[in-house]
Amino acid sequence: MKLKAIRMGIDTHQEFVVYIRADAAVVRAEGFTSSVRVMISDERQEAIATLNVVDADKLEDGCVGMSNALWDVFDPEHDVAISHAPVVSSMSQVRAKIYNRHLSAPELSDIIRDIARGYYSDVQISAFLSACAGSRLSLDEITSLTSAMVNVGHRLTWPGISHIYDKHCIGGLPGNRTTPLVVAIASACGLVVPKTSSRAITSPAGTADTMEVMTPVDLGIDDMRRVVESTGACLAWGGAMGLSPVDDLLIRVERILDLDSKGQMVASVLSKKIAAGSTHILIDVPVGATAKVRNLDTAHGLMASFEHVGNALGVHVQCVITDGSQPVGNGIGPSLEARDVLAVLRGDAGAPEDLRQKSLELAAHMLTMGLGLAYDDAWEKARQVLDSGQALQQFERICRAQGGFTEPVPAPFTRVLAAHQDGHVNAIDSRRIARLAKLAGAPKVPVAGLDLHVKLGDRVSKDDALLTIHAQTEGELDYALLYYLHNRDMIFLEDKPCPAS
Amino acid sequence: MKLKAIRMGIDTHQEFVVYIRADAAVVRAEGFTSSVRVMISDERQEAIATLNVVDADKLEDGCVGMSNALWDVFDPEHDVAISHAPVVSSMSQVRAKIYNRHLSAPELSDIIRDIARGYYSDVQISAFLSACAGSRLSLDEITSLTSAMVNVGHRLTWPGISHIYDKHCIGGLPGNRTTPLVVAIASACGLVVPKTSSRAITSPAGTADTMEVMTPVDLGIDDMRRVVESTGACLAWGGAMGLSPVDDLLIRVERILDLDSKGQMVASVLSKKIAAGSTHILIDVPVGATAKVRNLDTAHGLMASFEHVGNALGVHVQCVITDGSQPVGNGIGPSLEARDVLAVLRGDAGAPEDLRQKSLELAAHMLTMGLGLAYDDAWEKARQVLDSGQALQQFERICRAQGGFTEPVPAPFTRVLAAHQDGHVNAIDSRRIARLAKLAGAPKVPVAGLDLHVKLGDRVSKDDALLTIHAQTEGELDYALLYYLHNRDMIFLEDKPCPAS
Structure with a gap:
């Protein structure tokens, strides 16, 4: 009993779903009901899918519908057979x-x-x-x-290169875009850093989203290899590899x-890095009340596991605990974070100092691994490479090799939001800040997001700017604004400074 | 943003699914992707569903598609709003x-x-x-x-009756249709047994499927109450209660x-029984290599839990370990099991003795609970009630009260399968026996199933009948036959008797 495959035009994410008519012979013969697992096969391949039974008028007789992900796997030229999944x-x-x-x-x-x-x-x-x-x-x-x-999965190899460097951050901190800076500094110092990054899943921007504002990131494996051979690094999207x-x-x-x-x-984390051929992996573990890792105990347990598993699999893993109490940098969203990264590389007067300092710290840790320097010497070397413009030149070289550099542009609509009282900034809720940036359109709309104008411990007066929302349309701006007005305390102002800050 | 609800005609079982166009405003505004959970609401109700994004040509603009189960919950007259699920x-x-x-x-x-x-x-x-x-x-x-x-859920109450009896079997044994017999015997002795049963889920017949061959079982709560008031018992389907x-x-x-x-x-098990108002519950725990409970250790652990939880919730639970090494009775499938039940009630010469003995044993345990008799006296009372025809009269009374009695009919197509060698029946695989009966059409086709002609320990000669397949169509007969020919060892014949049998 062969059936003709039809694209149902239904996106069920990666889960395979097949749609079969309630009156199909195979449904009666096999006693199929909805949500059983079935095997679909043609001469070349097979897959297991979840069955959804459909009304007879929703599908032509003799056909089987496929969800989009399943459709992509099969060749529509060949009819398929359906049976109970093994x-x-x-x-x-x-x-x-x-x-x-x-x-x-x-x-x-x-x-x-x-x-x-x-x-x-x-x-x-x-x-x-x-x-x-x-x-x-x-x-x-x-x-x-x-x-x-x-x-x-696939596994990248780097013949002739014994040390391959990589870094990863245990997410949760908006604006924390250190990767382009660390890669530029470390590779300017001679380390090989073939960085593959993800796009945002739940955050307002991933490193791949931010880099894509400035240069093509959707490289095939051959292109990536060419970029790394000519520059010692890349800043590519790893999703298709x-x-x-x-x-x-x-x-x-x-x-x-x-x-x-x-x-x-x-x-x-480690499977992605090891599959990419990395031998030396630096892991940034931000700890903070609204970050992914909320206390030092959890952080230390995680670090011990990372280091044990890395050792067991023959790679060197170094974890660094960092401050996760608030967002890093000013911009949140692909273009705004790209702007911050460039400001730090170019030594602009308004460059966010926290992003600069954190990037130097992480780059220094990578250099201690790669060059055998003491931490202070490594930090000083990183600073020189950044301040001398060598890191900027290296970053531009990487972008050119990936297909050219594009300067980020500002969003057409912005709205400054001001403090409604005098006060001390005693808490910043990273989760709600991220949600606000997403409501403004990030990461799908690269120019969307927000600019944070305050840091923990700042003292503000009534009507001082706290943040600016950036959006592509007025509708999206209003949408974000509405959320902000119901969540003003995402930037928490109090009359007295918080003892800890 | 209100959307018009449309029935997608897709059966996703009880799981609610909504289908929304990829270009719908709400998808862009909320950043919805497939497999996120969303809240659907109109003025009267709300539900949470899984989102599937569909191509624009699969759904009219301004509409939202609903899976069948979700459609049944909403009133199509009212437009619905979609938002992120809380x-x-x-x-x-x-x-x-x-x-x-x-x-x-x-x-x-x-x-x-x-x-x-x-x-x-x-x-x-x-x-x-x-x-x-x-x-x-x-x-x-x-x-x-x-x-x-x-x-x-709903909860049945039985005002004025202090003791409500019930029984349950921890499944896995084909043909094990003791319930109608136990209910008839116990209620003929004055116990109140308002039995609700399920239809088969994975087995070739449930008690409700078997009873439905002989009498209506789809009673509302009021009808059920009336039957119990007039006869002291019922044998109804509990699924809609x-x-x-x-x-x-x-x-x-x-x-x-x-x-x-x-x-x-x-x-x-206990939640269903307690919701039905039962105060005294007898649980049959068949133990055998191909039954649900495979050894005595597991059985004892289970019994202890049943009894503890029953006590804690104020109901009396008694568990009985029974032989689960092979199917019970001859027939497997709704009509064939009904035939066996009637044969035992009528004292027919060919009535399956194992079904009779097991039913007497369980009825005796129920009578010890209900009448305060010693087990042997209770057994003797059960035997008298059965052999005197009182149980048959009581069973017929229950069927009449439920809407009338119908005699089971034989299947139009049967095929006897014979031993291909002399030998001893050393094992019977209940799981494959059940699968064979289902392939023949049970439980959907009531007359379908099979008749087992041998029991563990029997000695058979080549060409002796081992079993008979019963089916509604020749196609289904062939389908089951094919499975049998590949699985002849579901009735395992050996030259020497198994030491255990």
């Missing part, structure tokens, strides 16, 4: 983990292989993540998981559950 | 459980209330089930969960995960 044998290992059993490396490897080939529904991925959440994975298991995630592809599937379901899992975080 | 606050309790924290009664109650009102996606239900699986729920937590599940409705949602996801959770099983 039992996914690695689910018995997921159940074992749910029952608290330790999983071996081959067992975790089976699970990750089956997730990679689309055998798990979101419901099954959810069970796996729940079983591994909190501190349920031992360091051995995190190591095996990381290794399994690396192995199911197939590095640790299971990570994207897991992260999406983790986000639905809002699960915080040390093991998954370590495996997620 | 954070489901009880998910933080689910996360706490994932991190191994004990949940209090109010916390479990919050979770069950939110599941009941459709606030959880399947992915979130999966996380909850995974966190509670195995032995992760304490007896206190199982008690709280059971109680919470009772409280979100809204008893512990969350149980149905949980079971569906548990089935996808194939999770075996003691706590969930206890809460599932």
Whole structure:
């Protein structure tokens, strides 16, 4: 019983869904009901999908509808057969983990292989993540998981280069765009830094979004290699390179559950880096009340795991705890963050000092790894490279190699929001600041976002500017404004200074 | 921004899904992407659903598509608004459980209330089930969960009757249709047994499917009450009565995960019974290699939990371990099981002795609870009531009160399958026997299924009949036959008898 495949035009994200008529012979013969898992196959390939039964008038007779992600996998020229999905044998290992059993490396490897080939529904991925959440994975298991995630994707190699540097930030801090600065400084000092970054998932900008304002970032692997060979670095989007592809599937379901899992975080970060061929990885761990890591205990536990797993897999990992109490820089949103990055590189008078200092600190840590310098000497070298303009030249060289440099432009609509009282800035809520920037249009609209004019501890007078909203349209500006007016306390003003600040 | 609701004609089971055009204003303004959770509301009600973004040509401008289950909830006359779903606050309790924290009664109650009102996606239900699986729920937590599940549904009361009897079997055994017999015997002895049963979910027949061959089972609560008042019992379908409705949602996801959770099983069974107003509950726990409970250790753990939770909630629970090594009775499938039940009630010469004996045993246990008799005296009373025809008369009375009795009819197509060698029947695989009956058409086709002609320990000669397949069409007969020919060892013949048999 072959069926003709039809594109349903329904986006179900990465989860495969097939739509079959209630009166189809295969539905009656196999006793299919909605939400069972079925196998779809033609001569060349097969996939497992979730079944949705549809009314007879929604689909032509003899056809099977495919969700967009599934459609992309199959060749519409070939008819497909539908049958009961085979039992996914690695689910018995997921159940074992749910029952608290330790999983071996081959067992975790089976699970990750089956997730990679689309055998798990979101419901099954959810069970796996729940079983591994909190501190349920031992360091051995995190190591095996990381290794399994690396192995199911592409893996970049850098023949003839023994040290490949990389950095990562455990997100949650708006405006924290140190990566372009650290990469420019470190590669200007001779380190090889083939940086691949992600676009924003839940934040107002990712490094790839910010870089895309200034230069093309959607490089193929060959282009990326050419850029790195000619400049010692790149600042590219890693999304299309197939590095640790299971990570994207897991992260999406983790986000639905809002699960915080040390093991998954370590495996997620390190699998991407190891797949990219990195040997030396610097990890920025901002700690703050509204950052992802909220206290030093959690930070230290995370650092120990990162370092253990890195060691076990033969890469050098160094973690740095940084201040996560407020956003970094002034701009929040792709273009505004690009503007800040350029201001620091160019030594502009108005360049945000916190972004400059944090970038120097991280670059110095990378240089201690790469050049064997003491921290103070490394910091001084980073400062010289930045202040002399060498970092700017290196940044421009990277952009040219990636396809040319474009200067960020300002947004057509802006609105300054002023303090409604005198006071001390005693708290800034990074989560609501990020939400405000997104409501203004970031990251989809690159020029959208906001400019923060105050920092923790500042004293402001009534009518002083606190922030400026930037937007592409008046509608989006109003939309963000409305949210701000209901959430003025995202910048928390009090009569007396907070003892801590 | 109001949108007109349209029925998409897509069955996504109980999970609510909304379909919105990629170019809809609300999608851009809210930054919606596929698989986010959204709130749909009109003046009267609201629901949370999973979003699927669709191509512009799949939906009229200004419309929002609804999956069938969601469509059933809303009144199409009123336009709806779509917004980001609020954070489901009880998910933080689910996360706490994932991190191994004990949940209090109010916390479990919050979770069950939110599941009941459709606030959880399947992915979130999966996380909850995974966190509670195995032995992760304490007896206190199982008690709280059971109680919470009772409280979100309808609850039957039986004014003026202090003792309400019920029975349940921890499934997995094809043909094990003791319920009509036990109910007839016990109610003929004066016990009040308002039995509600389910239809088959994964098995070839449920008690409701079997009873429906002989009498209407889809009674409203008022009809059921009338039947019980006039006869002391009923044998009705409980599915539409809204008893512990969350149980149905949980079971569906548990089935996808194939999770075996003691706590969930206890809460599932007892919540349905307590909601039905039962005070005395007999639980049949078949133990066997291919039954649901595979060994005595598991059975004893389960029994202890059932009895503890029953006590804590003020109901009397008695568990009985029975032989689960092979199917019970001869027929498997609604009509064939009905035929067996009638044969036992009528004392026919060919009545299956194992079904008769097991029903007498369970009825005797129920009579010890209800009449305060010693087990042997209770058994003898049950036997007398059965052999004297009183149980048959009582059964006919119940059927008449429910709307009349219909005699089961045979299937139009049958095929006898014979032994291909001499041998001893050393094992019967209940799971594959059940699958065979389902492939023949059971339970959807009531006359379909199979007749087993052998029992464990039997000695057969080549060409002796092992089983007969019954089907409504030749196609279905062939379909089942093909499966049998590939799985002949579901009835496992060996030259020597198995030491155990």
